[in-house]
Amino acid sequence: MADARETNARRLRRLTQMDRTRAVDRASRALRDTWSGGRKPDDVVLRVGLIQPAGDTAGRAPLVRLIQSRGIALRFYLLAVFEAHCRLQTEAAWSSNRPLTGLRSWADFIAIDGAYDSRSQTYMPDTKQDRTGSDLRLRQIQSALRTLEDLGPDQALVTVPRAKNGGRRLYGQFSLMKETGRGGHQTPDAYTVPRNHWSVRTVTVPASFFLNGWVQVLHPSEVATWLILRALSQWARGQHAETGVYLYGKTRKEDFGMERDPWEDACQRLRDFDLIRHAHSGDLDSDPDKLGNQVMDFWARQERQRYEPYRWQVTDRGLGQDAVKICMRELTLRQKSLDTAAEHRARKKGEQTGE
Structure with a gap:
């Protein structure tokens, strides 16, 4: 296991690369455009079921399960919730036609550092096929969707339909679930923007x-x-x-x-x-x-x-x-x-x- 010095150095290296390529700045700009062009919420409201399991629910809350996985699954879920708050009325059911890649896509919301070669200790250029920033962000999103769906039949935070032959996932058609998961009924518990009210256990996160x-x-x-x-x-x-x-x-x-x-x-x-x-x-x-x-x-x-x-x-x-x-x-x-x-x-x- 890497010690604190190595872990901190690796994190600093990734941040330096994202700063050099302005990856975070560009992703934040896309989010600001979505916010300013939408409902401009001051806060994002999260149901506490994401953080703490209900008293009659066995197992751990999705939040803790997600921090044990690699990748951007937790980040992507929170970004999807933010996007819903910018676009949907309170208690409106989630639906979206936002593409995974391209202009005004989900990939625009994600900042990553790029492909790093540990042998040469340098970042590889994104000129080769399957190594562009867009390709890498798409793979991160697809991996995040798999992680969010594979939390379990009842706890899944997204559902991703399959092609007619039952094989490959149709990632671009994913549906967002409530913070407590898909639920145990035949009809998935689709995400709705919660009301920030004392009767509903929630936590608010500033848009900043x-x-x-x-x-x-x-x-x-x-x-x-x-x-x-x-x-x-x-x-x-x-x-x-x-x-x-x-x-x-x-x-x-x-x-x-x-x-x-x-x-x-x-x-x-x-x-x-x-x-x-x-x-x-x-x-x-x-x-x-x-x-x-x-x-x-x-x-x-x-x-x-x-x-x-x-x-x-x-x-x-x-x-x-x-x-x-x-x-x-x-x-x-x-x-x-x-x-x-x-x-x-x-x-x-x-x-x-x-x-």
């Missing part, structure tokens, strides 16, 4: 999450962690504003299916990206300097009991910024710190062995 590139650059485990914390902050608004929200290990694992290491790592990255902060009094939209953040983090560590989870507050301040710039800045700083620590360990080991 999609329009400023965050949906493209966050890892699935980070998206899942952020959505869970966001849900907790909206279910317990008073507690969130005063002392922050948290999850004990048993609840985190049994109710949300999140293991400790990916949860804690995701919390730290989300904090670095200014999407969450250690809980403290003060305006959630305030903009403390770096030193102020370090002081607050110090007191958070001092006040936290040994077996007590960190308390977090979700802020929307970072969402208004360019996701690529923020992530590249913070991951570059982290890479320097990891490199320095690795050099220190190597030097110490050399001193101990006399080399």
